[in-house]
Amino acid sequence: MAGQVRLRRLQAADGTLTMMTAHETSPGLMDAIGAEEGRALFHCDDGSQMALGEVLALAKNAAFAQTRRRVVFCFSENDPGGLAGYLGLLKAEAVPAMLSPTLPLDAIGTLRKAYQPDFLWLPEKRLAEFEGLPIVHAQWGYALLSTKASSSKEIHADLALLLTTSGSTGSPKFVRLSHRNLLANAEAIRTYLSLTPADRPVTTLPLGYSYGLSVLHSHLLAGSTIALTGRTFFDRGFWDFINQARVTSLAGVPYHYEMLKKLRFAKMDLPALNTLTQAGGRMEPALTREFAQLCAARNIRFFSMYGQTEATARMAYLAPEKAIEKAGSIGRAIPGGAFSLIDGDGLRINSSGCAGELVYEGANVCLGYAETAADLALGDVFGGVLRTGDLAMRDEDGDYTIVGRLKRFLKLFGYRVNLADIEASLAAEGHDAACAGRDDLLEVYLVGGTAEGGKAVKSRLVLQMKIAPQAIKVFGVDALPRSDAGKIRYGALETLAREILA
Amino acid sequence: MSNRDTYNTAFTETFMIETKDLPGLKYQDISAWDSVGHMALMAALEEAFGIEMDIDDIIEFSGYEAGQAILTKYNIAIEPAV
Numbered sequence: 001m002a003g004q005v006r007l008r009r010l011q012a013a014d015g016t017l018t019m020m021t022a023h024e025t026s027p028g029l030m031d032a033i034g035a036e037e038g039r040a041l042f043h044c045d046d047g048s049q050m051a052l053g054e055v056l057a058l059a060k061n062a063a064f065a066q067t068r069r070r071v072v073f074c075f076s077e078n079d080p081g082g083l084a085g086y087l088g089l090l091k092a093e094a095v096p097a098m099l100s101p102t103l104p105l106d107a108i109g110t111l112r113k114a115y116q117p118d119f120l121w122l123p124e125k126r127l128a129e130f131e132g133l134p135i136v137h138a139q140w141g142y143a144l145l146s147t148k149a150s151s152s153k154e155i156h157a158d159l160a161l162l163l164t165t166s167g168s169t170g171s172p173k174f175v176r177l178s179h180r181n182l183l184a185n186a187e188a189i190r191t192y193l194s195l196t197p198a199d200r201p202v203t204t205l206p207l208g209y210s211y212g213l214s215v216l217h218s219h220l221l222a223g224s225t226i227a228l229t230g231r232t233f234f235d236r237g238f239w240d241f242i243n244q245a246r247v248t249s250l251a252g253v254p255y256h257y258e259m260l261k262k263l264r265f266a267k268m269d270l271p272a273l274n275t276l277t278q279a280g281g282r283m284e285p286a287l288t289r290e291f292a293q294l295c296a297a298r299n300i301r302f303f304s305m306y307g308q309t310e311a312t313a314r315m316a317y318l319a320p321e322k323a324i325e326k327a328g329s330i331g332r333a334i335p336g337g338a339f340s341l342i343d344g345d346g347l348r349i350n351s352s353g354c355a356g357e358l359v360y361e362g363a364n365v366c367l368g369y370a371e372t373a374a375d376l377a378l379g380d381v382f383g384g385v386l387r388t389g390d391l392a393m394r395d396e397d398g399d400y401t402i403v404g405r406l407k408r409f410l411k412l413f414g415y416r417v418n419l420a421d422i423e424a425s426l427a428a429e430g431h432d433a434a435c436a437g438r439d440d441l442l443e444v445y446l447v448g449g450t451a452e453g454g455k456a457v458k459s460r461l462v463l464q465m466k467i468a469p470q471a472i473k474v475f476g477v478d479a480l481p482r483s484d485a486g487k488i489r490y491g492a493l494e495t496l497a498r499e500i501l502a
Numbered sequence: 503m504s505n506r507d508t509y510n511t512a513f514t515e516t517f518m519i520e521t522k523d524l525p526g527l528k529y530q531d532i533s534a535w536d537s538v539g540h541m542a543l544m545a546a547l548e549e550a551f552g553i554e555m556d557i558d559d560i561i562e563f564s565g566y567e568a569g570q571a572i573l574t575k576y577n578i579a580i581e582p583a584v
Contacts, residue, residue, distance in 0.1 A: 233537055234537050234541075259541055468534060469516065470539070470542040
């Protein structure tokens with residue numbers, strides 16, 4: 001149990017044994033969700049329902065019980081086995097590491113080397129790739145595989161969950177989250193969205209994505225039933241299911257809103273829908289305003305939100321009544337959190353209208369990062385304070401707007417992409433290139449590139465990053481602008497004479 | 503360019519694949535044809551043929567062959583493959 005006090009025998013210097021409290025973990029999300037076995041957790045798209053009792057039974061299963069305080073790579077899709085498996089692992093006090101169910105085998109191999117997980121929770125369709133590993137439990141089209149990892153690793157008592165920030169690229173950098181993080185963020189979201197058992201969200205986001213998990217956690221805490229489907233906006237079945245399941249809210253990153261616009265959301269008949277939320281990167285203020293207006297006219301609440309995986313998910317939201325007037329703003333910190341702005345010297349900026357780095361404090365700030373199994377023994381490194389790397393301004397009402405980024409990364413379809421990493425991978429292939437762009441558009445500036453070379457670079461990045469080709473533009477340039485010290489002057493890239501290669 | 507060439511080019515340029523990969527291709531068969539790719543494909547076809555597709559047609563555009571049938575509604579006949 002995550003709330004339990006554990007006792008440890010300590011041998012004092014004089015040889016006497018004393019019993020003392022070694023560690024008291026905070027109540028976990030699954031404890032807060034309770035044990036009402038008959039509660040419907042999921043309304044599935046085949047018409048079936050999954051009750052909390054089924055998840056609790058899975059967690060008690062002998063094989064799942066063995067996952068306690070063990071690292072489990074969790075390849076859950078948005079389907080009954082994916083969700084039940086994830087929640088079963090949380091309940092069994094395993095430490096799931098959430099990975100994309102389409103992560104290529106070689107990337108999984110790299111991560112297994114780095115973290116030596118003891119188990120994998122995997123859809124059966126991928127079983128053939130792991131032939132040597134024994135199945136210790138199978139249910140709902142998933143299997144729990146034992147990796148027979150030999151070494152026993154030290155795992156910090158507070159560690160509950162590992163998330164990636166980079167989508168399906170297979171980067172070994174994980175964010176370490178505690179039970180307290182998960183519960184605090186779910187509580188805050190439940191509060192500001194005023195969630196009740198009557199709310200019914202639908203799974204529009206991958207489970208391994210912090211925003212997707214936050215939708216699940218906050219609604220489970222609120223007593224809601226979640227409409228469960230792996231279908232996308234462009235599947236006929238999705239919209240039939242939305243109405244049949246009487247879905248009340250949709251969560252989307254900016255490209256979901258592009259799609260909704262393309263699908264003429266204004267004309268859709270969705271009688272039960274009462275809430276839209278948007279997070280996962282900067283959305284064009286014009287598109288935000290368009291949706292804010294559409295929603296206002298249809299009595300739908302529209303929430304623009306802001307967050308990072310390092311803050312479990314959510315840090316800020318803009319109240320729906322300000323959605324039109326302040327389109328583009330992220331509003332204020334969530335309940336229990338606080339923002340401040342600091343200047344280049346780390347000093348606090350108190351006046352409004354001045355840009356500075358956005359700093360967040362709250363109980364949902366992660367413990368820290370991990371890059372190898374050894375890091376899982378670490379405790380709280382961040383101390384509840386997160387420097388977001390985003391530049392923001394505060395207006396006179398106290399609402400914040402993101403105006404830029406200190407760190408060189410973009411969000412592509414909600415996932416973070418580190419530009420320096422892409423440059424390094426291009427350099428490793430012998431290219432002289434620099435990367436820039438904005439959210440949902442990665443620009444690659446290739447020195448002396450040909451159309452063919454540009455296309456090859458784009459194809460490889462599409463494969464490597466598993467993103468749509470539309471998110472990448474490759475430009476040919478004569479040379480990269482550099483400072484006297486030889487550093488690339490990224491600000492000058494856009495002004496270069498450039499030719500679109502691919 | 504024939505309608506088939508225009509149709510094929512929308513696929514090959516959007517998804518960065520070869521013409522030989524097109525027959526039998528369905529939504530979500532390849533990583534490039536995910537929901538983001540679908541939006542881009544619809545935009546490419548609308549631009550190439552100068553049409554605006556209905557929501558039902560966008561949703562029912564589930565594959566390379568299914569799409570050809572849908573385009574006939576917009577009076578675009580894709581010639582038989584050579």
